[in-house]
Amino acid sequence: AQSVTQPDIHITVSEGASLELRCNYSYGATPYLFWYVQSPGQGLQLLLKYFSGDTLVQGIKGFEAEFKRSQSSFNLRKPSVHWSDAAEYFCAVGARSNTGKLIFGQGTTLQVKP
Amino acid sequence: DAGVTQSPTHLIKTRGQQVTLRCSPISGHKSVSWYQQVLGQGPQFIFQYYEKEERGRGNFPDRFSARQFPNYSSELNVNALLLGDSALYLCASSSGLAGFTGELFFGEGSRLTVL
Numbered sequence: 001a002q003s004v005t006q007p008d009i010h011i012t013v014s015e016g017a018s019l020e021l022r023c024n025y026s027y028g029a030t031p032y033l034f035w036y037v038q039s040p041g042q043g044l045q046l047l048l049k050y051f052s053g054d055t056l057v058q059g060i061k062g063f064e065a066e067f068k069r070s071q072s073s074f075n076l077r078k079p080s081v082h083w084s085d086a087a088e089y090f091c092a093v094g095a096r097s098n099t100g101k102l103i104f105g106q107g108t109t110l111q112v113k114p
Numbered sequence: 115d116a117g118v119t120q121s122p123t124h125l126i127k128t129r130g131q132q133v134t135l136r137c138s139p140i141s142g143h144k145s146v147s148w149y150q151q152v153l154g155q156g157p158q159f160i161f162q163y164y165e166k167e168e169r170g171r172g173n174f175p176d177r178f179s180a181r182q183f184p185n186y187s188s189e190l191n192v193n194a195l196l197l198g199d200s201a202l203y204l205c206a207s208s209s210g211l212a213g214f215t216g217e218l219f220f221g222e223g224s225r226l227t228v229l
Contacts, residue, residue, distance in 0.1 A: 099216035104156030
């Protein structure tokens with residue numbers, strides 16, 4: 001079955017510390033991979049995506065993610081977290097033929113301590 | 115340029131009622147997808163329409179239906195509401211289906227509460 005697992009439901013980091021959010025997926029073929037961020041009461045904003053090529057992808061707001069095929073993972077990282085990064089983060093996968101039907105993980109809530 | 119717009123933003127219904135949610139995609143976008151996000155969970159795919167044809171349906175009961183109009187706007191209808199239908203309903207649009215044209219842009223959602 002196709003699925004996305006975000007093992008960490010809630011993470012707290014101090015401002016200025018590094019961050020890594022984990023994402024593992026189960027999919028029949030190599031999918032397209034996405035990370036979205038959602039602030040309270042808001043829709044989803046795309047942080048970054050992996051389609052092909054370089055397995056380390058750069059996104060907005062200083063985020064990056066690394067696709068590891070052997071581990072079926074697509075972890076999100078940021079070297080130095082800012083208070084404004086506090087939000088909910090979702091990993092998602094989609095078919096290469098149609099990315100309108102995404103499968104999302106349950107999300108990781110990031111709290112940033114001053 | 116306007117992003118994806120959804121209406122209403124909030125609504126309260128009682129069990130058994132029917133609801134219609136509306137979505138206007140980004141200008142030029144021909145694909146609209148609907149997602150349900152229950153509190154504390156990730157969004158779940160409900161429907162996708164492209165060029166006014168249904169291109170996908172998630173694992174939702176027949177109480178859920180949708181359509182896309184000639185101007186590419188879309189409506190999601192839910193009949194015989196249940197308490198479990200309480201959720202944030204997200205609409206997303208894209209210019210195409212795959213690759214970079216398939217990138218989804220999400221609206222801010224319609225928050226439905228069923229009492």
